[in-house]
Amino acid sequence: MSSEITPARRAGIEVAVVASALIAAFAVAGIVLAVIGADPIEAFGILVYGAFGYPEAIGYTLYYATSYMFAGLAVWVALKAGIFNIGGEGQAYLGGLGAALPCLFLDTLPPILLLPLAMISAAVFGAGWAAIPGYLQARRQTHVVVTTIMFNFIAGALMTYLLNNWLLAPGGGSPETRSFAPQAIMPALHEILALVGIKIAHSPANLSLLVALLAVACTWTFMFRTVWGYETRVVGANPNAARYAGIDPGAVILRTMLISGALVGLVAVNEVMGVHKRLILDFPAGAGFVGIAVALMARESAIGLVLASVLFAALAQGSLDLVIDMPMINREVVRLIQGVLILFCGALPSLFRKFITRLLTQSPAAAQAGAL
Amino acid sequence: METATQILLLVAAAIRLATPLLLAALAGLYAERSGVIDLSLEGKMLAGAFAGAAVASVTGSVWVGALGAILTGIVLSLLHGFATVTHRGNQVVAGMAINIAMAGLIPTVAQAIFALGGQTPQLGPAQRFLNVALGNNALTFFAFLAVPATGWLLYRTGWGLRLRAVGENPYAVDTAGLPVARLRYQALLVNGALAGLAGAYLSMAANAGFSRDMTAGKGYLAIAALIFGRWAPVPTMLACLLFAFADAAQAQLQTVRILPSQFVGALPYILTVLVLALVGKGGGMPKALGIPYVKERGA
Amino acid sequence: MHRLLSPVLMLVLLALAPAAVTAADFMPAIVFDMGGKFDKSFNQMAYEGAEAWRKENGIAYREFEVTSPVQREQALRQLARRGAAIVIAIGFSQGPAVATVAKEFPNTKFTVIDAIVDAPNVQSVVMREQEGSFLVGMLAAMKSQTGKVGFVGGMDIPLIRKFAAGYRQGALYVNPKIEVLENMTGTTPEAWNDPTRGAELAKAQFGRGVDVIYAAAGGTGLGVYQAAKDAGKYAIGVDSNQNYVQPGTMLTSMVKRIDKVVGEAFTSARDGSWQPGTRDLGLAADAVGWALDQYNRPLITAEMEERCKQATADIVAGKIKVSETCSNAACTN
CATH class of the missing domain: 1.10.3470 (ABC transporter involved in vitamin B12 uptake, BtuC)
Structure with a gap:
């Protein structure tokens, strides 16, 4: 089974794993933000804008x-x-x-x-x-x-x-x-x-x-x-x-x-x-x-x-x-979000790997999609 | 006479300073002996320190407070276990993530509950661990009694044998039909409880209340003591005492103003490196430490 | 729709920001340094001043807590860009950042506390901590039965040496034979937040016969005050009036009125009386001093109060010169 996984497909799996870990991390961070009364979508908008939105950033x-x-x-x-x-x-x-x-x-x-x-x-x-x-x-x-x-x-x-x-x-x-x-x-x-x-x-x-x-x-x-x-x-x-x-x-x-x-x-x-x-x-x-x-x-x-x-x-x-x-967001909240991100992206990708690997290796079509 | 009093004071200070390190290092010992690296002691201590003081302050009872600290430590241990045992995530990253998240979460929660700038209210005598005998409090006695207890558990009981085996060779343990994951979770439960108590010592015994970032790196020092002590209870205790003694001695030395304060302040760390270099020859590290256990499927 | 638009809107606003400053929407701002606004020290004093001002005037202010050195400049710039009429920067470390950003925003007022920046739109406020420390040093020496008093600092840096030097001179002024024991907590930022260490340093000093300790170490000081209470000795608070923390064993507090400075800066920026230049504030301006309230009233005798009053007058008149540093134990420099 494992011998059938091509490098391209493996790379596809890796990308999908990281992407889902990121999404999960932002979902949890979003809940945290909602709890403290900040609009999560607006907050993430500002975060992304603040990091990439203008040349100086x-x-x-x-x-x-x-x-x-x-x-x-x-x-x-x-x-x-x-x-x-x-x-x-x-x-x-x-x-x-x-x-x-x-x-x-x-x-x-x-x-x-x-x-x-x-x-x-x-x-x-x-x-x-x-x-x-x-x-x-x-x-x-x-x-x-x-x-x-x-x-x-x-x-x-x-x-x-x-x-x-x-x-x-x-x-x-x-x-x-x-x-x-x-x-x-x-x-x-x-x-x-x-x-x-x-x-x-x-x-x-x-x-x-x-x-x-x-x-x-x-x-x-x-x-x-x-x-x-x-x-x-x-x-x-x-x-x-x-x-x-x-x-x-x-x-x-x-x-x-x-x-x-x-x-x-x-x-x-x-x-x-x-x-x-x-x-x-x-x-x-x-x-x-x-x-x-x-x-x-x-x-x-x-x-x-x-x-x-x-x-x-x-x-x-x-x-x-x-x-x-x-x-309402202070540097402590930012640290909390960082912690959640590290947890999901650094320590929990396997949470998704099992699922995604199964998904991408069971049907060749899906695997192809994953590789692309 | 004067010198004798000074030495006595120094020893007393060393015991006080060693207590939180020892509780945390023993916490780490259980986790690491089962094969799980625990870099999250700092975060667990911080959370335990806050939970202990907060619960004691609200309920008025030191014991309920201590229970709060223990439970908080355990919750974080379970999170650590979920990431590293159940989902075989990287243990070091999971530990760091907990530290960072707690550094953010705890002041936020503290501010939300008490609105005192991230502090808990001052604890009164009934909400603190006061000295019970020989100028020390119950937690100090507990910490030092936990050393022989841990030794007995690890080396004299079947559970200890299995726990050590899981840290050395989980495959063999699995082959023998024993549950690897469950053993690691059990170790993490003890780990969380002890780490929570280490935090409680800071906020409920050494001080009278929680203040921001009050662990100040002690969780990392505890890991150093554990490694220095080669993952064995008595040497780990000695390592904690050495760190604490050096720390107490530097406080005394500083006031003499012979050397710059920075050099005196660095003495405990320099001393540790020197002792390590002279003693040399590491070892004692659980062989499966840091390696997530992947159960072999009948391929 | 609004959410999608907001980044674009912000970009436009950013471009227009410098022109958008009007008296009608007066927006003051404050940048705290690494310790954060709850550091039990100068940042917190500034925060309390800003909060008091907000409550009194009903005008919100923007704030930022720096978490890495590079953010100092960036935070100042972003706040200036967003149209802040005045930006207050707290702490000596922000001096160079204020110098840079003030040049880029000549129409924005900057007040920097604990540093001196020479620019036409910068007001520099420095406080003579040594003068207030001198007075609490006198009180410590007068209270001490053992002829030994202690000092616990956060980190061995010039600012903390000012506190230590003033304290030493004050203690020696009262009792030329007094012994002053000094400890510094550490060399990493943790040194400002380690009450357990603070308590141990205090206990070590008590063990050597000290019976009054002055702590200038942020959150670490809380451990010193607790240790003093547990041992039945005296402690002296710093920056804000901390007498209430342990009533009965807090001899006094060396207050540094950053809260007042912040309020004054906001108010003067609003009514147009804000002036650039250096404000060197000491006892004469009532910017530093020692706290006397219901919590420490029983500990202070009429004689102690009288001698402090006299010394205050002498310092203001220049009859007593308080040096910023002590190169030896007798502070003869």
Whole structure:
């Protein structure tokens, strides 16, 4: 039976499953909205409009999606090696330090040198913060979940200390660095497109978006087209088998954690160099945790990862208009809706998979329709 | 003399700080020993903290309040079970979803009922767990007694054997004719009750009422303690005590003003990593942890 | 039909918004920072001020609670676009966002609290928390039997250091030999919402002989007040008058009248008397101070009240200078 399911049909099933999970999630969220006295249809209209309805909104959605892509990729890569890196938040925070140092102290360099340097530095700092948990997991079997939780707290302490005592803007009363010089700032998309004569709305979406998409492509190539990627997958699937095949699981785990940390460190390129243009307290704002949901929803698909990032980005952005325009909806209600969405799309798709698979595999005609 | 008093105070503080961690970590232990990762301890604690204080405040009884916290924890556990056991959803995502949803739902409900900005009213003495003996309250005694009780249940009873087996090799359990799903649900019932109580400790013992986001990451710390304790009751308790002791010590150290407050504040976490690194060699993880059980159909 | 149209309508409205501002439909707005409007701290004070103003004037206001740093700028911009006549931004973190958005909307008035932004359409309000803290530090020192008083802050940031520094100076002013113990709750945003930790920090300080604690830590403070009550010691509230929280053991509260500032900003924007520039508000403007009401009346002696009155006059007159920071325990700087 299962051998009859073609890849196209399987893809059709996946799409139908995700679609029904989304519909169910919005149905439950709609009930919640109705309970608090908001018109669900109007609310969803505003949500979608707020995320995609006008050029600036799209820009903001893309900006959020950029951070979520980096964070999601980081978790995804680690998961492939069988390790659960929930330290993205701390690694991104340290990535911010990595990005800020060259932007503050080497800003006499021209952008063509400074921007790549700061990007590399962000990745290196992110990787560095992941290196210790990675090493401990690889060589001491110290569970990476515990150490990365601890490293999130330690990162918070370290950054608060640095921002309050060393990086504070001179004379400034708040824990943040001075603004970066213009050559240290990631060009915004509207600025780049203006150079070639295309005018789009101002938004925080910046060159990092392209870096993120490139990172997705590179990560997938790495994972499915290279020897290192193959080794990663073998270790993730079965460390003992890997050992028999002559692969050192420890080395692979350390390597993967470094890659993971480097990827999430790039969140800082988007946030610190692209948007805030200075290093501020708590700038990752939970992106590292959203990355977990993104990675788990992406499964085996690069497009899935991008779409999951856009979904969470749309929620983050669309809720702004929602909260402003519907006074009965506050940020708590938005969080509740996010929770419901994650539950249905991330944890409950099998609720529909059984049904849809049966539906699409019983009659060839229906299966055909599903594939299309 | 002075030093002795300080040490006694430190130990007392550590026991108080360890109690909610221990209750939550034991909650996690039941779930994870049955093969279900529980990342939702934070959300269950938050809901339990609110439900306990809200019910106690309305009924005037600490015990009815505690029951409210337990039932609320169980409801969330059943939701978690519905997603992960019945429908074999991703356990980590389901847990995170519960945390996020509760962070949104609880303040909304609290505001709707009490209109105090997401708080419950202050609890009076009859609505709180007060110290009963040795400067500690009933929940603390319960938490520490739950450790040997859990050990006995897990290692000395048939139910415990089956529960552990389900977390190690559900296929074998299934082949032996035992219901995998039912065992996991049973584990989740205990899990919900304990997690709810962990929350109740925060709002009804350590404090006198619920306030927003009052779990402040303790659910995640409990997971760390559980993993640190290698999913075994006594080591998990020791891990909770270590975290709590380090936390209590940093409060004392901060006032001396030798090191920057941030470094002292990070000491418990640094210490944990160091101890873990030195002790090394993990293990003890239930082999089927995180893997939804798919019953083999006669293909 | 209406529902389908509304997004289109909104687009049109958005385009027209800046022109649509008239005195007839005066719409004030307020943007709270990350803590949210129920943070038991400065955001909540601002919220209470806005609510009081709404009830008094019967005019609704728009509001937004920021959940990520990037939303600060965005929320200000969206509210300005929707025709808000005045947008109040709460908290030092919003300063740079106000600077950016104020430039884009030169006809919208912005009032930012706890930050200074130099722009022709921005009013910056800074409060001298150190002055109010000085007075409660004096009260703590006068009340203390042990010669040790405590401070519990939320996070070690410049704003909280102002509270701590003022408190320390006030305590030393009364008793040069006094010992001031300081604790900071944490380094992540959770530090503002952890009453259990607050209670433990308070208990640790009580264990070292402290008998009065001043908490400047948002929701964490509730744990400090409860611990003080359970131990029969004294606590001092912050931002709003929190004397009622634990009557009998709340010595006083350091009040920071953000509620008043918010009401004044709304009212002045409506009647046209709103002025850009910096308002540096301290004891002289009655913007900070200490709370005395029926809940703490029995705890405050006539002598304590008298000395505080004298110190207030001296600070206003410039005879006592309260520094914003203390680099050492004696605060000799």
